[in-house]
Amino acid sequence: MRGHLIKTAVIFMLMSLVLSALVLNGCKRAGSDTVTLCVCNWEEYIDEGGWDEDETIELSDGTSIIGEGSLVEDFEEWYLETYGIPVKVEYSTFGTNEELYNQITIGDVYDLACPSEYMIMKMMREGMLEPYSDGFHDPKAPGNYYSYGVSPYIRNVFSRLSIDGERLDKYAAGYMWGTLGIVYNPEEVTDEEASHWNILINRDHYRRVTIKDSVRDAYFAAAAINYYDEITDEDFIRSADYHKRLAEILNRTDPDTVQAVEDILIRAKDNVYSFETDSGKADMVTGKVVANEQWSGDAVYTLDQAEEDGYELCYSAPAEGTNLWFDGWVMLKKGINRDERKRHAAEAFVNFMSMPENAVRNMYYIGYTSVISGGESPLVFDYLKYNYEAEDEEEDTIEYDNIGYFFEEDSDEANEKYTVTVPEDQGRRQLYAQYPPKSVVDRSVVMACFDDESNDRINRSWTNVRCFDLGRFFNLRR
Amino acid sequence: MNKVTFDRKQLAVPYFIYLVLFVVMPLLVVLYYGFTDAEGHLSCRNFAEFFTNGKTMGTLVYSLVIAVVVTAICLLLAYPVAYILAKGSYARKHAFLMVFVLPMWINFTLRITALKEILTVLEGNLAYHPFMNTVICMVYDFLPFMIMPLFNALTKLDKSMIEAGHDLGATFPQVLLKVILPLSVPGIISGVTMVFLPAMTNYVVLDMVYNSTYIMGSLIGSYFNSYDWNNGSIISAILLMLIGFFTVFTDKVILGKEEERI
Numbered sequence: 001m002r003g004h005l006i007k008t009a010v011i012f013m014l015m016s017l018v019l020s021a022l023v024l025n026g027c028k029r030a031g032s033d034t035v036t037l038c039v040c041n042w043e044e045y046i047d048e049g050g051w052d053e054d055e056t057i058e059l060s061d062g063t064s065i066i067g068e069g070s071l072v073e074d075f076e077e078w079y080l081e082t083y084g085i086p087v088k089v090e091y092s093t094f095g096t097n098e099e100l101y102n103q104i105t106i107g108d109v110y111d112l113a114c115p116s117e118y119m120i121m122k123m124m125r126e127g128m129l130e131p132y133s134d135g136f137h138d139p140k141a142p143g144n145y146y147s148y149g150v151s152p153y154i155r156n157v158f159s160r161l162s163i164d165g166e167r168l169d170k171y172a173a174g175y176m177w178g179t180l181g182i183v184y185n186p187e188e189v190t191d192e193e194a195s196h197w198n199i200l201i202n203r204d205h206y207r208r209v210t211i212k213d214s215v216r217d218a219y220f221a222a223a224a225i226n227y228y229d230e231i232t233d234e235d236f237i238r239s240a241d242y243h244k245r246l247a248e249i250l251n252r253t254d255p256d257t258v259q260a261v262e263d264i265l266i267r268a269k270d271n272v273y274s275f276e277t278d279s280g281k282a283d284m285v286t287g288k289v290v291a292n293e294q295w296s297g298d299a300v301y302t303l304d305q306a307e308e309d310g311y312e313l314c315y316s317a318p319a320e321g322t323n324l325w326f327d328g329w330v331m332l333k334k335g336i337n338r339d340e341r342k343r344h345a346a347e348a349f350v351n352f353m354s355m356p357e358n359a360v361r362n363m364y365y366i367g368y369t370s371v372i373s374g375g376e377s378p379l380v381f382d383y384l385k386y387n388y389e390a391e392d393e394e395e396d397t398i399e400y401d402n403i404g405y406f407f408e409e410d411s412d413e414a415n416e417k418y419t420v421t422v423p424e425d426q427g428r429r430q431l432y433a434q435y436p437p438k439s440v441v442d443r444s445v446v447m448a449c450f451d452d453e454s455n456d457r458i459n460r461s462w463t464n465v466r467c468f469d470l471g472r473f474f475n476l477r478r
Numbered sequence: 479m480n481k482v483t484f485d486r487k488q489l490a491v492p493y494f495i496y497l498v499l500f501v502v503m504p505l506l507v508v509l510y511y512g513f514t515d516a517e518g519h520l521s522c523r524n525f526a527e528f529f530t531n532g533k534t535m536g537t538l539v540y541s542l543v544i545a546v547v548v549t550a551i552c553l554l555l556a557y558p559v560a561y562i563l564a565k566g567s568y569a570r571k572h573a574f575l576m577v578f579v580l581p582m583w584i585n586f587t588l589r590i591t592a593l594k595e596i597l598t599v600l601e602g603n604l605a606y607h608p609f610m611n612t613v614i615c616m617v618y619d620f621l622p623f624m625i626m627p628l629f630n631a632l633t634k635l636d637k638s639m640i641e642a643g644h645d646l647g648a649t650f651p652q653v654l655l656k657v658i659l660p661l662s663v664p665g666i667i668s669g670v671t672m673v674f675l676p677a678m679t680n681y682v683v684l685d686m687v688y689n690s691t692y693i694m695g696s697l698i699g700s701y702f703n704s705y706d707w708n709n710g711s712i713i714s715a716i717l718l719m720l721i722g723f724f725t726v727f728t729d730k731v732i733l734g735k736e737e738e739r740i
Binding site for chain 2: 096098101102105207208213215269272273274275276277279288455459462463464466467468469470471473
């Protein structure tokens with residue numbers, strides 16, 4: 001009898017051992033000298049290396065940049081060389097902000113993560129984040145590549161955002177940024193049509209336009225359609241506090257607005273090809289749809305892909321206003337856990353990613369725009385010229401002369417310094433998506449992190465849009 | 479010293495552990511979240527809201543319609559195939575069965591991606607017929623799950639029963655309706671069970687063919703995405719109850735009747 005019991009117990013213990021090995025797949029604490037840094041980033045959002053020789057970026061000043069190994073490995077090497085401490089990066093990825101948040105609340109432990117602006121604010125509000133150390137923000141200290149190289153425009157945006165009296169830049173360092181707009185096929189859609197959000201409910205393009213399957217992106221577009229008259233009014237645009245008022249209007253979440261947005265989205269649902277999470281890019285390239293709502297980084301990717309297939313797509317940031325978004329590195333309290341060595345490694349990781357040559361590598365690899373302008377280093381602007389500057393013999397060119405705001409303060413002088421002669425179509429293509437002119441960022445607003453009550457209201461309305469409406473089907477209402 | 483021997487009961491230990499860890503415990507978690515509110519207090523509000531909210535009921539109806547249509551088409555397509563396969567000579571039988579089951583070896587998202595292109599060529603624009611496309615893709619996806627149990631049931635069917643039917647002067651349609659069909663009911667039921675619930679919840683198919691209307695699975699996903707574990711869980715629980723009722727119903731009523739008749 002006892003033999004049986006022991007055997008059963010042994011089997012049980014073995015099984016639970018195997019299982020616990022499966023379950024406890026969190027971030028291990030390094031017991032030895034090696035610092036373990038657990039980083040969680042978006043999928044395909046970092047240079048993974050392995051470039052071909054002919055992919056080498058050769059800039060005008062003679063610098064050549066190539067990603068041989070992945071940036072993560074390069075960081076480990078660089079950190080050991082610079083600080084003499086071995087570091088091991090445990091790199092994992094997430095698909096959506098909500099997924100990241102859920103993983104963390106369920107108990108996954110990360111030291112450094114890269115959520116979007118509203119999720120950063122949500123995490124700040126819930127006290128999940130660890131502030132950067134004071135030294136991190138000193139642009140003069142050696143090794144502070146982020147503080148030194150971040151675009152003054154982005155620095156400004158970060159410093160103006162706050163939640164519960166805490167400034168965003170205390171907890172977050174930018175990584176990539178961009179706008180929300182429309183990718184379109186110029187042969188099927190006019191520039192005029194694509195420059196307004198109402199293309200989503202335009203019957204002329206019935207079942208040929210896609211919209212993002214994301215509450216916030218769909219909500220933003222519909223709110224812009226709803227307040228079209230108000231926010232395109234000449235007097236409104238000329239008013240002194242235009243930007244502030246625009247941000248207020250496009251961030252409205254009162255019941256009336258939510259209801260109006262819901263009605264617009266129901267119309268959009270009847271009109272669009274689909275709500276898409278990721279298929280929009282491919283459908284645009286294969287020509288299944290003629291326009292789709294897209295983030296600027298994915299737009300660049302889509303445009304590149306289409307170019308390889310031999311035809312031209314364009315990108316527009318609509319005239320009513322666009323959503324300025326960014327993803328930023330945040331340190332998580334639970335992960336760092338007052339471990340100074342971890343904090344140092346985490347900050348160094350952000351700084352390493354912010355070195356101009358690494359920012360360029362990332363931009364080349366993923367197509368998004370880094371928040372890094374490089375400070376005194378001309379590398380980032382050189383890379384822009386390397387990508388877009390017109391050949392000497394090219395005829396139809398324009399002066400792209402309105403991006404000084406990104407590299408220095410916004411002034412005529414800076415605009416002149418950062419002028420580049422580009423083929424005419426770049427004024428509405430990749431360059432426009434990657435480095436929007438001042439006029440676009442002037443009408444761009446950051447979408448706030450809504451309070452719980454508003455979120456509830458919006459989510460419920462979103463479910464209403466997407467669910468099958470019996471009453472409407474049997475014509476009982478409306 | 480005891481000789482090291484295993485008795486048969488111990489062979490069930492691994493599965494028992496698996497069952498407890500990955501089936502029973504998650505189920506309890508689902509039930510816990512389903513019947514509590516955001517603050518963790520016991521509450522039946524989620525449950526009540528599901529049945530009083532027109533939109534969730536709409537989703538339930540829409541999912542049911544999809545599931546019923548898909549299951550019916552699967553059954554109609556699979557039955558003749560399974561019958562022919564089961565009645566065929568032994569050598570051909572298994573080779574042909576492989577042909578029908580083979581697609582299952584390829585990941586279903588890949589298969590649907592391919593099917594999508596074909597449908598696009600046929601229809602021009604997929605978004606014109608979201609419901610039809612959903613049904614086509616789901617049928618394509620779930621057909622093997624219907625063929626297999628039917629094939630098994632029909633192979634085991636005692637040939638002498640059919641012969642007896644013929645000997646007593648019944649025509650083929652009569653034999654089919656009065657002998658073969660009733661005897662294959664267990665196969666039909668397991669086929670229907672394997673197709674029906676996945677058809678109600680497999681929202682990946684809808685996403686892939688651009689059907690933007692939610693079914694039960696996408697509704698659960700959307701609740702979880704907005705951190706609403708409670709409402710998401712109650713829907714899972716309700717689906718579970720539905721399938722539970724369905725199983726009990728078929729077991730007691732249909733299979734019960736069969737036994738009576740035999």
